[in-house]
Amino acid sequence: MPPAAGPLKTTPLVRLFRDMGARLVDFAGWELPVQFSSVIEEHLAVRGAAGLFDVSHMGEIEIRGRAALELVQKVTCNDASRLGPGQAQYTVLTTESGTYVDDILVYRRGENEFLLVVNASNTDKDFAWIASWARGDVEVVNASARWAQLALQGPKAVTILQGLLGGPLDSLRPFRFLETEVNGTRSIVSRTGYTGEDGFEIYLPPQAAADLYQALLRAGGPHGLRPCGLGARDTLRLEARMLLYGNDVDETTTVLEAGLDGIVRPAKGPFIGSDSLKREKERGPARRLMGFEMIDPGVPRHGYPIRVGGEASGAVTSGTVGPSLKKSIGLAYFPARAALPGTRFAVNIRGRDALAIIVPTPFYRRPH
Amino acid sequence: MSQGDGIYPDDLKYTKEHEWLAVHGSIGTVGITHYAQSELGDIVYVEVPAAGAPVVGGEEFGTVESVKAVSEIFAPVSGEILEVNPALAAHPETINRDPYGDGWLLKIRLAEPKEIDALMSAAEYRKYIEEEAN
Numbered sequence: 325m326p327p328a329a330g331p332l333k334t335t336p337l338v339r340l341f342r343d344m345g346a347r348l349v350d351f352a353g354w355e356l357p358v359q360f361s362s363v364i365e366e367h368l369a370v371r372g373a374a375g376l377f378d379v380s381h382m383g384e385i386e387i388r389g390r391a392a393l394e395l396v397q398k399v400t401c402n403d404a405s406r407l408g409p410g411q412a413q414y415t416v417l418t419t420e421s422g423t424y425v426d427d428i429l430v431y432r433r434g435e436n437e438f439l440l441v442v443n444a445s446n447t448d449k450d451f452a453w454i455a456s457w458a459r460g461d462v463e464v465v466n467a468s469a470r471w472a473q474l475a476l477q478g479p480k481a482v483t484i485l486q487g488l489l490g491g492p493l494d495s496l497r498p499f500r501f502l503e504t505e506v507n508g509t510r511s512i513v514s515r516t517g518y519t520g521e522d523g524f525e526i527y528l529p530p531q532a533a534a535d536l537y538q539a540l541l542r543a544g545g546p547h548g549l550r551p552c553g554l555g556a557r558d559t560l561r562l563e564a565r566m567l568l569y570g571n572d573v574d575e576t577t578t579v580l581e582a583g584l585d586g587i588v589r590p591a592k593g594p595f596i597g598s599d600s601l602k603r604e605k606e607r608g609p610a611r612r613l614m615g616f617e618m619i620d621p622g623v624p625r626h627g628y629p630i631r632v633g634g635e636a637s638g639a640v641t642s643g644t645v646g647p648s649l650k651k652s653i654g655l656a657y658f659p660a661r662a663a664l665p666g667t668r669f670a671v672n673i674r675g676r677d678a679l680a681i682i683v684p685t686p687f688y689r690r691p692h
Numbered sequence: 693m694s695q696g697d698g699i700y701p702d703d704l705k706y707t708k709e710h711e712w713l714a715v716h717g718s719i720g721t722v723g724i725t726h727y728a729q730s731e732l733g734d735i736v737y738v739e740v741p742a743a744g745a746p747v748v749g750g751e752e753f754g755t756v757e758s759v760k761a762v763s764e765i766f767a768p769v770s771g772e773i774l775e776v777n778p779a780l781a782a783h784p785e786t787i788n789r790d791p792y793g794d795g796w797l798l799k800i801r802l803a804e805p806k807e808i809d810a811l812m813s814a815a816e817y818r819k820y821i822e823e824e825a826n
Contacts, residue, residue: 347733358760359733362733362734362788363733363734363758363759363760364734364759364785365734555733555759555760558760559759621737621739621781622737622739623736623737623757623762625762644759645736645737645759647734647759652737674755674762
């Protein structure tokens with residue numbers, strides 16, 4: 325969907341970002357920082373120390389009521405009944421054909437209360453979709469305007485955030501969250517992220533976001549924390565093979581084609597797309613999203629055509645030079661028979677065929 | 693962005709596509725300007741033809757890529773490529789660090805010295821990018 329015309333939407337931090345000299349761009353209708361100093365420096369700060377991202381553009385949809393779990397189970401492919409209060413899950417809002425309405429995080433805040441965090445550009449679509457499936461005692465609310473979100477990511481994140489928090493953070497496991505005061509404001513602190521590093525996503529009221537952002541920058545400065553933009557967010561997530569809706573997955577790609585078999589759980593009972601995904605699982609997906617590295621020089625980018633065994637075979641879905649890898653990497657869909665590490669193929673880089681090879685992913689795995 | 697003194701050296705000529713040209717006799721050295729490298733951000737890849745290839749003034753002859761974007765480079769003047777900066781293959785970020793020095797792109801044997809007259813002076817280029825930024 326193209327971004328709506330008209331003035332750009334802004335997060336509570338836009339004035340601060342202008343003062344900081346960030347480079348602001350139009351991202352899906354939002355005015356957001358693409359970089360503060362340098363994409364590569366910001367990327368490496370997250371891998372080596374910590375980075376702070378404003379991701380307040382993300383959408384939040386609240387679902388509550390006695391039929392809340394039933395609705396979440398109906399519209400997503402993962403099994404939300406496995407979540408206890410305080411647990412989060414990565415999942416997909418699926419269509420009847422098992423493709424993506426969106427990829428989302430589900431937070432279970434209580435027995436009958438869920439928070440869904442969705443992609444900014446899909447918020448209105450997702451809300452309308454979920455609301456259309458609501459039956460019985462359940463309320464669906466687009467609460468996006470009531471939540472800001474900051475992501476603090478990197479090996480120093482726990483040390484930096486601990487100083488602004490009452491309780492201990494060390495014991496908070498991945499995909500668990502606390503509802504607690506951070507910097508004096510009640511917030512959700514979730515051990516999740518989109519970078520491949522340890523870290524936290526913090527959800528809080530918009531009016532408290534600028535204070536927390538500055539408090540984190542102050543607390544993190546001595547630890548090497550850097551403010552980071554969307555440029556570094558994209559290179560970090562791609563190195564970790566985390567997918568981007570609209571590039572890697574959309575309403576034409578299935579969850580199994582994307583390689584996320586582990587979050588497709590038909591055993592939980594019927595959900596939208598479950599029949600289709602079951603059939604696809606039995607016969608095997610026709611194509612698979614795989615990671616690749618360039619052998620020839622060049623940078624693969626979204627939309628560049630690929631040829632496998634001489635045949636046109638789709639296009640690069642994401643590509644970049646991975647700053648931690650110092651290699652050109654990318655993702656693309658391959659016919660099932662060719663979707664194996666070691667397969668060589670050609671990426672057409674502005675008219676020139678450049679050799680590339682499918683490799684195992686993630687490209688980057690954080691050291692333990 | 694701020695443009696302090698020295699960001700656009702007076703002894704260079706400039707194009708509207710943000711290349712610079714330094715002329716020494718019949719040889720021109722070409723690079724991209726401080727403004728161009730700053731707009732692009734971290735440069736990760738440079739692609740230009742090898743020595744011996746002809747270039748035509750005003751026409752695209754290669755690309756400079758940053759993490760986020762691909763930018764075409766245009767020849768300030770016509771001629772034959774004499775040398776490509778060998779350091780850029782391994783260290784394209786040199787262009788960010790030193791766009792007028794170690795980050796030069798290539799040297800050209802000038803075919804039409806008169807073409808230089810059509811390029812901008814440093815003062816004209818400064819004015820041009822101020823207008824472009826607004």
